[in-house]
Amino acid sequence: MSATLQYLVNGLVYSGVIVLASIGLSLVYSIRGFANFAHGDTMTVGAYAALLAFSGTSALLVGGGNATAGGGLAGLLGGPAAFVVALAVGMVVAAIVAIASERLVYSKLDTSAVGLLIASIGVAFVMRAIVQILFGNIQQAYALPRSGPLPGFGALGVAVTARDVVVVVATIALVAALHVLLQYTSLGRQMRATSDNRDLARASGIRTNRIVDATWAIGAGLAGAGGVFLGLSLRLQPLMGFNLLLVVFAAVILGGIGSVYGAMIGGLVIGVIHELVPALSTYGVPINAQYANTVAFLIMVAILLLRPRGIMGEAV
Amino acid sequence: MSDPVLELDGVESGYGDVQVLNGLDIRLEADEIVCLVGPNGAGKSTALKTAFGLLEPWSGSVRLRGEEIGGTPPEDVVRLGVGFVPQTENVFGSLTIAENLKIGGVSRDGGVGARVEELYERFPLLREKRTAKARTLSGGQRQVLAFARALMTDPDVLLIDEPSAGLAPNTAQEVFEDVAAVNDLGTAILMVEQNARQGLAISDRGYVLDQGRVAYHDDAAELMDDPEVAELYLGG
Numbered sequence: 393m394s395a396t397l398q399y400l401v402n403g404l405v406y407s408g409v410i411v412l413a414s415i416g417l418s419l420v421y422s423i424r425g426f427a428n429f430a431h432g433d434t435m436t437v438g439a440y441a442a443l444l445a446f447s448g449t450s451a452l453l454v455g456g457g458n459a460t461a462g463g464g465l466a467g468l469l470g471g472p473a474a475f476v477v478a479l480a481v482g483m484v485v486a487a488i489v490a491i492a493s494e495r496l497v498y499s500k501l502d503t504s505a506v507g508l509l510i511a512s513i514g515v516a517f518v519m520r521a522i523v524q525i526l527f528g529n530i531q532q533a534y535a536l537p538r539s540g541p542l543p544g545f546g547a548l549g550v551a552v553t554a555r556d557v558v559v560v561v562a563t564i565a566l567v568a569a570l571h572v573l574l575q576y577t578s579l580g581r582q583m584r585a586t587s588d589n590r591d592l593a594r595a596s597g598i599r600t601n602r603i604v605d606a607t608w609a610i611g612a613g614l615a616g617a618g619g620v621f622l623g624l625s626l627r628l629q630p631l632m633g634f635n636l637l638l639v640v641f642a643a644v645i646l647g648g649i650g651s652v653y654g655a656m657i658g659g660l661v662i663g664v665i666h667e668l669v670p671a672l673s674t675y676g677v678p679i680n681a682q683y684a685n686t687v688a689f690l691i692m693v694a695i696l697l698l699r700p701r702g703i704m705g706e707a708v
Numbered sequence: 709m710s711d712p713v714l715e716l717d718g719v720e721s722g723y724g725d726v727q728v729l730n731g732l733d734i735r736l737e738a739d740e741i742v743c744l745v746g747p748n749g750a751g752k753s754t755a756l757k758t759a760f761g762l763l764e765p766w767s768g769s770v771r772l773r774g775e776e777i778g779g780t781p782p783e784d785v786v787r788l789g790v791g792f793v794p795q796t797e798n799v800f801g802s803l804t805i806a807e808n809l810k811i812g813g814v815s816r817d818g819g820v821g822a823r824v825e826e827l828y829e830r831f832p833l834l835r836e837k838r839t840a841k842a843r844t845l846s847g848g849q850r851q852v853l854a855f856a857r858a859l860m861t862d863p864d865v866l867l868i869d870e871p872s873a874g875l876a877p878n879t880a881q882e883v884f885e886d887v888a889a890v891n892d893l894g895t896a897i898l899m900v901e902q903n904a905r906q907g908l909a910i911s912d913r914g915y916v917l918d919q920g921r922v923a924y925h926d927d928a929a930e931l932m933d934d935p936e937v938a939e940l941y942l943g944g
Contacts, residue, residue, distance in 0.1 A: 578814070581803070585811045588800040591762065595794065596857060597786035597815030 394549030399671040400664065405556045405625055407663025408563035412618030413636065414643040414655035415570065416611030420490075422587040422650035423607040426508035430493065430516035431615055432637030433523075434486050436630060438616020439623040440523050442482030446534050450474035471536050478534070479562075479620050486616025487609040489519065494608050516634065523630045531627040559621040566617060567656055570610070574652065583607060587650070639666060639685060642692035648702025657703055662688050711774035713738045713896050714759065714790075714865050719768035719778075720920075721758040728754040730920035731768065734898070736865065741887070741897045743928060745904035746917035746941060752900040753795065755917070756867045759898070760792045761785045772865070787815050791858035795869040795900075798854035801843030805834050808842050808853055812860030820860070827856045830889075848879035855886060859895075866890065868899040872906065884910050904942045908932050916941050 417431045428434075450471070493515050498508055541551035574580035586593040586603045593600050619633055626632075643662040647654025669684040679687075695702060712735040722728040728751045736742050744752045757763045759770055761782040770778035772788055782792065800808050809827060813820035828835035831852050837845065842853055851871060858866060871887060872880035880903065888910045891897050901907025908914045908928040916924040916937055924937050931937050 578810075581807055581811060582814060584803060585800050585807075588802045589797055591782075592794065592797060592800065593811070594782045595760070595762070595786065595792045596811050597783050597861065598811065599783050 395674055396668075396671045397548065398550045399668050401550050401552055401556065403664035403667035405559050406667050407660045408559045409618045409622045409625070409636070410640060410643050410663040410666075411563055411656055411659030412566060412614045412621070413633075413640045414647065414659035415567070415652055416613075416615040416618075417640055418644050418647065418650055418655035419583075419607055419611040419614075419652055421644075422652070423583065423590075423604055424494075424498070424508075426498075426505040426512065427641070427649070429509060429512040429637065430519060431512075431611075432633035432635070432640065433516040433519040434490055434612045434615045435619030435622065435633035435636065436523055436628075437489050437519055437619070437633075438482040438486035438612075439619035439628050439632060440527055441485035441616070442478040442620045443527070443532060443534060443623070443628055445481035446474055446478035449477045450535065475534065475536060475624075479617060482620045483613040483616040486619070487613040490608040490612030491605055494604065520630055520634065527628075527630065529630060531629045533627050534624055536624075555624050559625055562617070562621065566614060570614070570652070573610075579603075579606060639688050642688040644702075645692050646695050646702055648704035651702065651704035654702050654704030662691065665691065711771070712736055713773055714898065715769075715771045715774075716755065716759060717769040717771065719755070719758055719770060720766040721754060721763050721768075722766065723754075723763070727766070728920050729758065729765075732917070732921055734915055734922070736896050736898050738864070738896050739891070739894060740913065741891050741899065741911045743904075743907040743911035743914045744898070744900045744917055745902075745907060745914060746923070749919075750917040751920040752917055753869050754920075756792070756869050756898065756900055760790060760867055762792075783815070786861060786863075789861070789864040791861060791863035791866045791895075793854045793858045793866065793868045793871065795873050799842040799845070799850050799857065802841060804839050804841055805845075805853060806838040808857050809834070809860055812857035815861055823860055823862070827859060831856055831886075847875050848883065851875065851879075851883050852886065855890065859890065863895060865896045865898065868897060870900055870902055872901065872903050880906065905932060 413431065413435055417428060420428050420431070497511055497515055501507060501511055503511070539554045541553055542557070545552040574584060582593070582598050582603050583606065585596065586598060586600050590600055593603070622632055622636065639662060643658040644655050645658070646662060647656070647658025666684045666688050669679060669687050670681040672679050714736040716732050716734040719729050719732045720727060732751065732755055734742070734744070734755065744755060746752055754763065758765050761777070761780045761784070764779040768778070769776055772790065777785060777788065800811060803811065806824065809824045810820055813823055816823065828838070833849060834853060834856055837849070842850065845853060868887065871883045875883060884906060887897060887899065899907060899911070908931060911928040914925065914928045914931045915922050916931065924931060924934070926934070932942065
């Protein structure tokens with residue numbers, strides 16, 4: 393039982409990453425009208441930008457001292473505070489890169505949604521190559537101390553680290569912030585209107601080019617955060633985002649492509665199921681973690697066959 | 709003579725390679741209702757879309773109060789005091805009625821809330837349903853919302869594409885009454901209408917379009933009485 397509970401906890405953490413990535417993919421689809429295959433690599437860019445910012449910030453905050461040493465005020469400043477700065481930088485850089493790709497590539501192309509999709513594969517290669525050139529192909533990690541399991545959860549028989557808590561809490565906070573933005577602000581209303589009917593949005597006076605920029609910024613910013621959290625709970629490597637992309641697509645399709653709230657649900661479900669796959673073996677189903685992606689894709693295929701518009705089934 | 713509020717002068721326009729307007733001349737004076745009638749494919753909707761900037765004129769001129777606006781994008785044309793009610797998909801179905809109105813007011817400098825209240829006063833149905841999604845409205849109710857959304861900017865000119873399309877005759881009559889009421893408050897209206905007789909009945913002047921240019925134009929009453937126009941274009 394506690395093994396299953398542990399898988400569930402892992403699933404929630406993994407879901408945080410998938411949810412953040414799925415929202416961005418769906419949001420961009422809803423307003424820009426194509427499936428962005430560079431979205432996974434946008435996560436990677438966010439993760440590495442945060443890595444750079446983290447080492448820079450922690451060096452600055454503790455006067456060049458070693459942040460990983462931990463302990464005392466210097467450890468705090470070099471650790472969590474620097475990480476918050478790094479997270480913000482990762483999100484902003486991912487947003488800038490996405491807007492740049494819209495301005496320099498997608499907006500220049502007079503092509504269909506399929507043409508844009510293929511162009512985004514090219515953009516993905518460029519982003520990945522730049523990460524590889526700058527950071528190499530080795531695995532890296534944020535130089536934060538790994539605390540080990542938090543004692544409070546020991547009674548439940550599960551190991552939960554501070555990093556796990558950070559990922560889940562931050563994901564909830566970002567999702568809640570997005571909800572407030574979409575439902576209660578003028579920008580959010582204009583984004584929903586533009587997604588609903590772009591011509592009518594323009595006829596109503598919405599400057600839809602700005603809304604497209606804002607959508608890229610928000611979608612890529614969330615993807616960047618997802619990349620940072622993926623790097624935080626595992627490691628950074630140049631293929632980290634790309635490797636996640638198909639699982640993210642499964643989540644988005646489950647939720648209904650173009651639907652932000654569907655992406656939240658789809659991300660949660662796919663993330664948890666993905667991590668629960670190994671638990672099946674404890675119930676006698678001979679399957680291990682290597683098949684987790686396969687299970688996610690089977691769900692995606694089933695959804696496409698049975699309910700192609702997904703759970704939410706309509707725009708934002 | 710003062711400039712008409714809106715004027716299309718020798719406008720050619722179309723979609724892709726397909727030319728629809730072949731030198732169209734239309735003029736709309738302030739406070740008028742002008743109705744464009746004519747067979748399918750005559751270019752009525754294309755004329756509205758070109759005037760509003762959804763299509764760029766290939767040649768010719770679109771002038772608002774004497775100023776050239778041809779090719780100006782719609783989000784800017786709105787800010788110059790022109791509203792547009794498309795024929796179909798003219799409300800944001802996934803947004804509430806209140807949100808539809810607020811979106812209609814995005815180009816206002818302020819006073820969105822007050823303007824929404826004014827429109828609630830004029831169309832009480834919208835206040836009643838303000839928290840409902842627009843997609844739940846009936847055809848006639850949608851048309852009212854589509855109007856109200858376009859009126860959020862308090863435009864000088866309203867372009868309306870087939871306001872009665874798909875509506876039952878009684879509902880269509882109510883919509884025409886709304887159009888006339890909007891005009892009474894000082895908004896010039898250029899309207900395309902398939903129900904030519906009903907459209908002309910509330911209009912000051914009418915243009916009969918055929919193959920992308922004006923075949924006839926006259927006072928609305930004269931057009932309806934003209935036996936040739938009646939036989940060729942108004943169904944006898």
